[in-house]
Amino acid sequence: MRYSALRILREGLTGNKGWKPVWREPEPKAEYDIVIVGGGGHGLATAYYLAKEFGHKNIAVLEKGWLGSGNIGRNTTIIRSNYMLPGNEPFYEMSLKLWEGLEQDFNYNAMVSQRSILNLYHSDAQRDAFVRRANAMMLAGADAEIADADQLRAELPFLDFDNARFPIKGGLFQRRGGTVRHDAVAWGYARGADARGVDIIQNCEVTGFDIENGRCTGVQTSRGAIRAKKVAVCVAGSSGRVMEKAGMRLPIESHVLQAFVTEGLKPVIPGVITFGAGHFYVSQSDKGGLVFGGDIDGYNSYAQRGNLPVVEDVAEGGMAIMPMIGRARLLRSWGGIMDMSMDGSPFIDKTHIEGLYFNGGWCYGGFKATPASGFCYAHLLAKGEPHPVATQMRLDRFMTGNLIDEKGVGNQPNLH
Amino acid sequence: MIINHPLLGPRDAAEFVYLGDASLIDRPDWEAEDAAAQFHAYGYLRDNPAGAHQELWYHEQGDRSWLVVTRDTTTHEITQVELARDVARARGRDR
Numbered sequence: 001m002r003y004s005a006l007r008i009l010r011e012g013l014t015g016n017k018g019w020k021p022v023w024r025e026p027e028p029k030a031e032y033d034i035v036i037v038g039g040g041g042h043g044l045a046t047a048y049y050l051a052k053e054f055g056h057k058n059i060a061v062l063e064k065g066w067l068g069s070g071n072i073g074r075n076t077t078i079i080r081s082n083y084m085l086p087g088n089e090p091f092y093e094m095s096l097k098l099w100e101g102l103e104q105d106f107n108y109n110a111m112v113s114q115r116s117i118l119n120l121y122h123s124d125a126q127r128d129a130f131v132r133r134a135n136a137m138m139l140a141g142a143d144a145e146i147a148d149a150d151q152l153r154a155e156l157p158f159l160d161f162d163n164a165r166f167p168i169k170g171g172l173f174q175r176r177g178g179t180v181r182h183d184a185v186a187w188g189y190a191r192g193a194d195a196r197g198v199d200i201i202q203n204c205e206v207t208g209f210d211i212e213n214g215r216c217t218g219v220q221t222s223r224g225a226i227r228a229k230k231v232a233v234c235v236a237g238s239s240g241r242v243m244e245k246a247g248m249r250l251p252i253e254s255h256v257l258q259a260f261v262t263e264g265l266k267p268v269i270p271g272v273i274t275f276g277a278g279h280f281y282v283s284q285s286d287k288g289g290l291v292f293g294g295d296i297d298g299y300n301s302y303a304q305r306g307n308l309p310v311v312e313d314v315a316e317g318g319m320a321i322m323p324m325i326g327r328a329r330l331l332r333s334w335g336g337i338m339d340m341s342m343d344g345s346p347f348i349d350k351t352h353i354e355g356l357y358f359n360g361g362w363c364y365g366g367f368k369a370t371p372a373s374g375f376c377y378a379h380l381l382a383k384g385e386p387h388p389v390a391t392q393m394r395l396d397r398f399m400t401g402n403l404i405d406e407k408g409v410g411n412q413p414n415l416h
Numbered sequence: 417m418i419i420n421h422p423l424l425g426p427r428d429a430a431e432f433v434y435l436g437d438a439s440l441i442d443r444p445d446w447e448a449e450d451a452a453a454q455f456h457a458y459g460y461l462r463d464n465p466a467g468a469h470q471e472l473w474y475h476e477q478g479d480r481s482w483l484v485v486t487r488d489t490t491t492h493e494i495t496q497v498e499l500a501r502d503v504a505r506a507r508g509r510d511r
Contacts, residue, residue, distance in 0.1 A: 240464030
């Protein structure tokens with residue numbers, strides 16, 4: 001069933017009786033070619049691209065809860081490709097290009113809004129670093145633009161330019177960055193995958209892996225055993241918990257990241273804005289709420305809720321760049337669990353167990369990566385070798401010394 | 417979170433800095449045959465359990481002692497707090 005303006009008109013005239021559920025609820029089969037563990041954004045995107053781009057049909061996506069109940073529904077919806085290192089930037093730029101064509105590609109309104117992202121800088125040294133990053137972005141085919149304080153004063157007059165401690169000297173714009181309706185991404189990929197024959201099996205928790213002679217032959221689940229030629233784990237946030245069942249220790253710690261939303265306001269913030277001297281980022285949803293967040297709490301957690309010191313720190317960051325935010329009332333806050341990796345960058349790789357694949361370690365940047373993560377993981381699963389933009393996202397990179405450490409803080413996950 | 421410091425009593429966790437898994441106390445032997453593999457595991461691989469977790473906290477805004485805190489990562493409940501010095505000595509380290 002294709003969605004179109006004509007279709008909405010026809011359904012409107014016929015009492016909206018023609019809409020059908022957009023994916024099936026199949027019983028799990030005894031065997032699949034590929035079983036994807038995790039029905040979040042990345043898992044569903046992987047299934048979608050496997051079916052659409054790589055011609056695989058016999059695929060199941062296993063989801064412990066309901067579809068999209070993890071981080072795809074808990075993030076702050078930002079898309080961007082303003083990274084610097086060669087192991088990252090081409091990958092994220094591919095992701096941004098996929099976002100740009102996504103709604104046409106899967107025929108679903110994901111409300112992709114390229115309303116721009118702005119990283120503020122507050123010192124000469126920070127300007128130099130941002131110019132360097134902008135050059136790296138442009139070398140990878142992304143757009144980047146340095147704006148000085150005068151230009152920002154004209155565009156964003158509400159910022160606290162003359163803050164005594166952190167005056168705003170300018171910023172790095174990526175105009176193609178923006179926000180996306182996050183749940184719709186999961187729904188759109190699920191619908192597209194289901195239409196191509198992928199079985200999406202909800203309320204099906206993987207309880208163990210069948211590993212014989214160094215080869216993974218299937219999974220044990222809360223709905224019975226399922227055999228598979230390839231098992232692709234894609235459960236960022238719970239990677240430690242799931243891969244432990246395969247006897248693996250990962251270069252990952254799980255941390256909690258909080259997010260916040262205010263009451264709905266008239267349009268006040270045109271794009272995404274980030275603070276350069278502390279950790280704070282904010283955008284305004286189409287409903288009007290200011291959606292913002294900051295640092296992770298900083299200690300291992302699987303609890304999906306954080307503590308008050310970080311709430312205070314985030315609020316201070318907001319007040320430092322836009323004092324008007326102090327007038328808005330906070331409606332809700334929540335937490336999500338991040339796979340914080342040892343260098344702040346993700347993994348899309350085979351494991352040492354034949355037939356078992358791993359995608360995770362997305363830190364707090366997994367949402368923007370969803371399309372490219374799915375595409376590159378599908379590429380790896382279908383062809384047995386990494387996609388050209390994901391060749392460095394290896395699990396063994398700490399052994400070989402090929403870290404992708406954007407911030408340069410070393411193996412301290414809570415600082416990335 | 418409140419950390420019940422063995423010397424100072426209950427203190428706000430915001431006074432502390434978090435380092436990570438308390439296995440970081442057990443530095444491998446640099447002279448071992450497989451020292452490279454051991455240091456890779458020590459530096460980069462983590463158990464990352466959902467449940468009881470022994471971890472190192474540093475009382476930066478206080479007495480600057482290192483603590484080993486046993487905390488449930490699914491509830492944030494702290495069940496035991498020890499001086500890291502005592503833990504390390506109990507494991508055979510000289511300090």
